[in-house]
Amino acid sequence: MQADRDDRFSKEEHGRHSTQTLVTAVAVLILAGGAYLLMPRDKDSGDESPPTTESATTLQVMPEAPKPTPDDAILAAPDIPVVVETEQEDTEDAGLEEAIVQEVVVAPPTPEEIDQQLRDAVREVGLSPEDTLGSAYNAAYLLDRGVSSIDQLARGLVPTRTTNIAKPPGKFKTTQEGAEYWVSRESYERYDNLVASITALPAETLATLFHQQRSLLQDAYAALGYPSDAMDNTLIAALDNILSAPTREQPPALVSKGAMWAYADPELEGASDLHKQLLRTGPQNTEALQTWARQLKSALLNP
Numbered sequence: 001m002q003a004d005r006d007d008r009f010s011k012e013e014h015g016r017h018s019t020q021t022l023v024t025a026v027a028v029l030i031l032a033g034g035a036y037l038l039m040p041r042d043k044d045s046g047d048e049s050p051p052t053t054e055s056a057t058t059l060q061v062m063p064e065a066p067k068p069t070p071d072d073a074i075l076a077a078p079d080i081p082v083v084v085e086t087e088q089e090d091t092e093d094a095g096l097e098e099a100i101v102q103e104v105v106v107a108p109p110t111p112e113e114i115d116q117q118l119r120d121a122v123r124e125v126g127l128s129p130e131d132t133l134g135s136a137y138n139a140a141y142l143l144d145r146g147v148s149s150i151d152q153l154a155r156g157l158v159p160t161r162t163t164n165i166a167k168p169p170g171k172f173k174t175t176q177e178g179a180e181y182w183v184s185r186e187s188y189e190r191y192d193n194l195v196a197s198i199t200a201l202p203a204e205t206l207a208t209l210f211h212q213q214r215s216l217l218q219d220a221y222a223a224l225g226y227p228s229d230a231m232d233n234t235l236i237a238a239l240d241n242i243l244s245a246p247t248r249e250q251p252p253a254l255v256s257k258g259a260m261w262a263y264a265d266p267e268l269e270g271a272s273d274l275h276k277q278l279l280r281t282g283p284q285n286t287e288a289l290q291t292w293a294r295q296l297k298s299a300l301l302n303p
Contacts, residue, residue, distance in 0.1 A: 070230050073237060074154050080232035080300045083211040115142045118213065125209050132197040147220040147231075153238035156272030168194065174254060174261070181261075183251040188282025195285040199292040207299035210235075236300070242293040245278040246271065247286050252279065 109117070119142070122128075139145070145162040152159040168191055173184035210217070214231075222228035246268070253264035263269040268279065278286045 070226055070234060071155065074234050075230060077233040077236040077240060078301055080210075080236065081303055082214070083303050111141055111143070114216070115140065117216075118142055121209060121213055125205050125212075127201065127205060127209070132194050143216065143220050147217060147224070150231075150235055150238050151221075151224060151226075153241060153274060154234045156241055156274045158273045158277050172261075175251065181254040181256070183254060183280070185251060185282070187280070188285060191281045191285050195281060195288055199288050201292075203292065203295035203299040206296055207303065210300060211303060232300075236297060239293045239297045241272070241274055242278070243290050243297075245275045245286055245290065247283040248279065249283055 119137070122137075136145075145159075149159040149162045152162070170186075170190050173187050175182045175184045218228040218231045221231040221234065226234075248268075252268055254261045255264045256262075263276070263279075268276065271279075278289070281289070
């Protein structure tokens with residue numbers, strides 16, 4: 001199966017589908033959330049009925065557009081338990097039987113204020129993203145980009161438009177033997193620093209951050225049109241997609257597709273965009289990300 005143009009390697013390394021975008025999104029999916037990149041859905045393929053003629057006095061009501069529903073695989077993912085924080089009762093007010101509450105109308109926070117809230121929360125739990133992740137972490141619309149990234153990762157997609165980070169250094173390289181080509185091991189090394197920065201983020205701390213900002217993430221997920229309570233399932237499904245990625249100890253063989261490269265193995269070429277991108281980081285980097293994703297999943301499900 002031949003992949004779309006954006007899924008293939010570029011011989012001139014123009015940054016199409018940069019793997020750096022993928023692994024950065026893995027970190028952003030916990031540090032933030034999102035609201036704008038809805039993936040298009042296929043139209044129903046049922047037979048169309050011929051148009052009917054109605055009288056001028058008949059009131060025509062436009063049907064309500066159906067709300068998008070997460071895929072069954074996403075909804076089947078485990079629920080993340082809700083952590084309830086108990087508040088201590090103020091002893092000075094314990095004897096009061098009634099309280100007069102003055103209603104105050106507060107304007108909703110701006111996207112800039114939400115971004116700052118998230119960054120403050122990151123610092124409060126002791127996280128300090130390294131320079132490798134800084135450009136994505138400091139870019140505007142952190143909440144929007146983060147939740148959109150989670151949604152796409154859960155669907156096996158690569159969120160190319162939701163990060164703000166430069167492509168990895170150097171150029172994509174191949175190894176040739178006769179008429180056959182393979183991915184060069186040197187290409188894997190381009191992603192070592194980025195993967196190391198992501199896997200250095202402590203899973204327990206990230207899980208704590210998720211629980212603290214859960215309502216904010218759910219609101220952003222609902223803004224996509226999905227049920228807010230499916231946000232946690234989507235996050236677990238995204239981690240499961242990383243965990244199920246294939247690895248190959250030997251560099252995969254390639255075939256030329258004009259100005260692009262594709263995997264020679266039909267099974268690899270037919271894999272999801274996410275899995276093909278993880279293959280391009282190399283087996284050691286993929287396994288490191290999978291170990292990190294496994295720890296994060298456990299921390300989320302066992303608060």
